[in-house]
Amino acid sequence: MPLGALRPSPLVEQATERLRAHIAAGHWEVGGKLPGETTLARELGVGRSTVREALRALAGAGLVQPRQGAGVFVLATEPAEDWPTRLRRAAVTDVYEVRMLVEVQAARLAARRRTADDVAALRAALAARRAAATADDPAFVDADIALHAAVVAAAHNPVLTDLFAEFVPALREGLIDLLALLGVRTRDPNHGDASHAALVAAVEAGDPAAAGDLAEAELTNTLGELTRGAEAVQEPARGSAPVSE
Incomplete structure (x- = not known):
């Protein structure tokens, strides 16, 4: 032709x-x-x-x-997807599993490398997260992500910083959906405050082992909630009766 x-x-x-x-x-x-x-x-x-x-x-x-x-x-009949496109198409639980790999190591490095400016930024981010407890879910999620970004920034590894930034759009969307679905902030408007405060304290104290353990525990807990949320969405579809025409 x-x-x-x-x-x-x-x-x-x-x-x-x-x-x-x-x-x-x-x-x-x-x-x-x-x-x-x-x-x-x-x-x-x-x-x-x-x-x-x-x-x-x-x-x-x-x-x-x-x-x-x-x-x-x-080489191929379809163009290769770039990294941001692949992240947008991925399940949020898959993104979160990779996020854990990045952030746990970032927390350890942050505890070793944090500066006085980093500590000030972490304290400010924690305070902003607490202030956002009275805000709507998107604002609270933004404050939560900003705190995690401050931990990653304190690791002083530009590759980790850039990699975390690539995750943010997919993470934000998934976390907002999770909060709306499970209603966790109805029970506790400042959900996860204790674990985030402990993480900031461990980084400030220069304790890499504690910082890594706390980051892993907090992210594992959220991943579990994301998984339960995904299952809750799928369950009605599996149990619904066929629609007659």
Whole structure:
């Protein structure tokens, strides 16, 4: 099937989308070689430089791979998901399990590396979390995440800091849903205050073992609540009667 000449407009974008559509439709099999630049340029009605830029974009999406002296080969029919997209699609419990790996080690490092400024930031974040006890669930969750972010920042590892920041959107959404579903703040508006205060105290005291243990215990407890919340959502669906038409 011919590719078809392109209309005048951003030609690189058009060429990229046209080639992407052909790959997705299976016109070129995974592992197979694409036609040469000259052939593609002639079919698309553009210059070779436009085709070259389009192929570069497809390579960046993980769809094709140029091989020196051999040509361009199809790697996949669908673009590879970037990390933020994968996190948005993941179950919040899966995200939380990875969060635990990051934050427990971050708490240990924070206890070893915290500065006076870090301690002040942790105290302020704890106070802000307590003040948010009278606020709605989104504001309380934001204050909770800010406290955890302060612990991670006190580890003084930019990779950990950036990794935690990637988790935040998925964590925020999952925690807000959890609070609404289980109503935990109805019983205790400042849910988890004691465990968070103990974590801050352990970091301030420079006790890595205690900080790590406290972070793990607090996050394990929340993961358990998230799991129960997910099960509560699924249970009515499993037990509901079929709807007659």
